[in-house]
Amino acid sequence: MLAYAGGDMAAFETLYQKHKGSLYRYFIRQIPDRTLAEDLYQELWNRIIKASVSYKVTAKWTTWVYTMAHNLVIDHVRALKPVDSIENEETLETQMDSIGGNDPEHHQANEQLAAQLKHCIQKLPQAQQEVFLLNEETGMSLKAISEVVSISLEAAKSRLRYARSQLQNCLSDAWQYLNGESGGRS
Amino acid sequence: MSEQKPPSNEPFDLSSLYQKGADEMPPESLDQIILAQAEEQIQPARRSRWASWQWPLSAAAVVVVASSIILDLHQQDQLGVEPMIMEEMMPMDSEMMETAPSLRMSAPVQQDSQTGSLNKALPDKVLPDKALQDEIHSENIVAPFRVMKSEQMMPAQAPAPAPVLNEPNVGTAEQFELQLKESRVNERKAREQSIADEESTRRQSIKAMEFKQHELMRKKSLERQGSDQSVSGEEDVREPNVWLNDIQTLLDENKSEHALEELRAFRLAYPEYQLPEELQGLLGKE
Numbered sequence: 001m002l003a004y005a006g007g008d009m010a011a012f013e014t015l016y017q018k019h020k021g022s023l024y025r026y027f028i029r030q031i032p033d034r035t036l037a038e039d040l041y042q043e044l045w046n047r048i049i050k051a052s053v054s055y056k057v058t059a060k061w062t063t064w065v066y067t068m069a070h071n072l073v074i075d076h077v078r079a080l081k082p083v084d085s086i087e088n089e090e091t092l093e094t095q096m097d098s099i100g101g102n103d104p105e106h107h108q109a110n111e112q113l114a115a116q117l118k119h120c121i122q123k124l125p126q127a128q129q130e131v132f133l134l135n136e137e138t139g140m141s142l143k144a145i146s147e148v149v150s151i152s153l154e155a156a157k158s159r160l161r162y163a164r165s166q167l168q169n170c171l172s173d174a175w176q177y178l179n180g181e182s183g184g185r186s
Numbered sequence: 187m188s189e190q191k192p193p194s195n196e197p198f199d200l201s202s203l204y205q206k207g208a209d210e211m212p213p214e215s216l217d218q219i220i221l222a223q224a225e226e227q228i229q230p231a232r233r234s235r236w237a238s239w240q241w242p243l244s245a246a247a248v249v250v251v252a253s254s255i256i257l258d259l260h261q262q263d264q265l266g267v268e269p270m271i272m273e274e275m276m277p278m279d280s281e282m283m284e285t286a287p288s289l290r291m292s293a294p295v296q297q298d299s300q301t302g303s304l305n306k307a308l309p310d311k312v313l314p315d316k317a318l319q320d321e322i323h324s325e326n327i328v329a330p331f332r333v334m335k336s337e338q339m340m341p342a343q344a345p346a347p348a349p350v351l352n353e354p355n356v357g358t359a360e361q362f363e364l365q366l367k368e369s370r371v372n373e374r375k376a377r378e379q380s381i382a383d384e385e386s387t388r389r390q391s392i393k394a395m396e397f398k399q400h401e402l403m404r405k406k407s408l409e410r411q412g413s414d415q416s417v418s419g420e421e422d423v424r425e426p427n428v429w430l431n432d433i434q435t436l437l438d439e440n441k442s443e444h445a446l447e448e449l450r451a452f453r454l455a456y457p458e459y460q461l462p463e464e465l466q467g468l469l470g471k472e
Binding site: 004007009012013016020021024025028038041042045046049050052053110111113114115117118121136137164167168171172 | 198200201202203204205206207208210211212213216217219220221223224225227228
């Protein structure tokens, strides 16, 4: 970042290639509207670029960046409510059909579960969702996550525990549904 | 499908499942937009770095250009002054004639202008009285005084022409400096040559003056003694043989004192001439 602030464009490109995927997924996992998620993603990088002039090394770069990303998400998505349970069931049914319904024998179970996990993440409350994503995408410690989302360490632990528990339940339900469908078809 | 079912009591491996599906990447167009923004952001930084040096560099460039122009003009001025210095070192004929009024010639003005620089060097004590000066002037002894001025010098003696400065494509400043030095050296050599020529001519003319003076004295003494010997102006310089015969005649007439005087005059006029033994003996007695 300092090299880029000194005019080294190659340094910025390296930085961008390293972090673009995780940041992009951070937004699209939390924001169902892909266009809005991409707008926020672009806005985040815009802020990073502008802040590079006055950037000082006071914390880990990832902590600094994800704090800005967190603020963006909070500003634009805080009002969104958790997805309705009935909608979830309908969406789950539709997605399972698209994943394994047509030709389930040619798909691996893990791939089905991985796809289902994305849907389960979107079902999580936003607070738990964000903690889980930060943990999985960046490998941040709970302490760093607590700094990013401005909560206590205990609260971060609790959110992550609840998030994982709900995802386990979601995947278990999806697995049962998938097996029941495939059993019925066969 | 039974083998696909995980153990009922084991939780799903969320991390590996998440990483398996984490393959979404931003579209290429979005990447280009962001990288373009980043490129745009550092352009002003590069410009500002140049801007911080812009004024000092511009000022330095102005100083360099101005000093080179001033130096060039100064050199041109020096070359313009050079002919004036030469004029001052070799003053005009009229000034020289004013400084030596006693040596003004009755010759025409054209001849007068050719003798000026030498007349200044002639000592007044050579001419003892006004009668002698008049005598010299009447005999128009201008030729020994002639000195070639720099304008009349032969091409080989004349100073080299100064280099033409305003000619385009003159070359670098170093070449110009070299040409300037060469021309100055040539001018100095020509000046020294001219001074040496003037000096040798001056010495010759002094010798001629002394000789002429002695001749006049001799003529006057002859007139005083009532000698019938012709001393007309055309015969003031006799042939050596004739002159020696005259001296011998004086000796035969027992006018030894007069003969000795003539012999001295002869020696002055012809210092290299081999005298007969009798006359050498006469000088030896002295």
